[in-house]
Amino acid sequence: MDASVSGHIYAELGYDFLAITDHNNAHSPDQWEKWQTETDLLIVPGEENGSRGHILELGIQSVTQTESDLYSERAKRLYQAGGFIVGCHPQEYPECGEEDIRSAVEHLHGFEIFNGLRESRGCDEPANVELWDQILTAGGQIWGVATDDFHCAYITPGHGWVMVQIPEDSPTPISWQTVVNQLKKGAFYSSTYxxxxxxxxxxxxxxxxxxxxxxxxxxxxxxxxxxxxxxxxxxxxxxxxxxxxxxxxxxxxxxxxxxxxxxxxxxxxx
Known part of the structure; x- marks a missing residue:
């Protein structure tokens, strides 16, 4: 589904911003601006990196190239590129997903404790939240993120999101850079209702x-x-x-x- 279509869906649901994270593909600045104009939403640029062991990077305008397939090394390279870095749906690969997150805690800003697409297939949330508490108890510092992972018209939107706190003195209109900086700081909460x-x-x-x-x-x-x-x-x-x-x-x-x-x-x- 084109972002000009999905953007209208989310605008009608009351969203203020939307991150477009196609797999291994960061669209041009002209395309971001076009979508933003068409949808009347703030569009945050990004991509979902990797063919397995996916990692979101938000706030980048080109795909960050990684030399290693090792999850922790990829996370480190993405982190160094300056985006907001989020580990995706760890329960999708039960044999390695949780260990991937643990191995990269220092280079992930957060990971998905709720993923709307995954929840439609099962119930990953309790396992993800348990993993989060285990990491935090061990002294790791990482944010918990809720996403929709909306793909197409056959999936209902509006299951998981983040609410970002924007400083009162921020210039208007709010920029995607401001949103990404606040996400990095953990100035947000995650929600399903x-x-x-x-x-x-x-x-x-x-x-x-x-x-x-x-x-x-x-x-x-x-x-x-x-x-x-x-x-x-x-x-x-x-x-x-x-x-x-x-x-x-x-x-x-x-x-x-x-x-x-x-x-x-x-x-x-x-």
């Missing part, structure tokens, strides 16, 4: 911190820590929690039935 309104971490004194979260369309909110342990949960759209100091990380989930939103992890400060 609920939304976070605020995530506020306050310093009560020199050693204690207090977390306040508000959400929409959530039946419950919960804090997840080391080992994927649920540290605190509350019903509804508001959560307050005094941060436990002996954690490697914590993150927040908004829950509505089988639907989720995932904050990015907060890491223990040295």
């Amino acid at each position: 609920p939304s976070f309104e605020t995530i506020d971490l306050q310093n009560e004194n020199s050693s204690d911190q207090h977390l306040c979260v508000t959400a929409k369309r959530a039946r419950s909110l919960r804090v997840i820590g080391d080992g994927g342990t649920v540290l605190h949960t509350t019903r509804g759209n508001q959560l307050e929690w005094s941060v436990t100091t002996d954690l490697t990380y914590f993150r927040i989930e908004a829950v509505s039935g089988i639907k989720r939103s995932w904050s990015q992890p907060f890491y223990k400060q040295n």
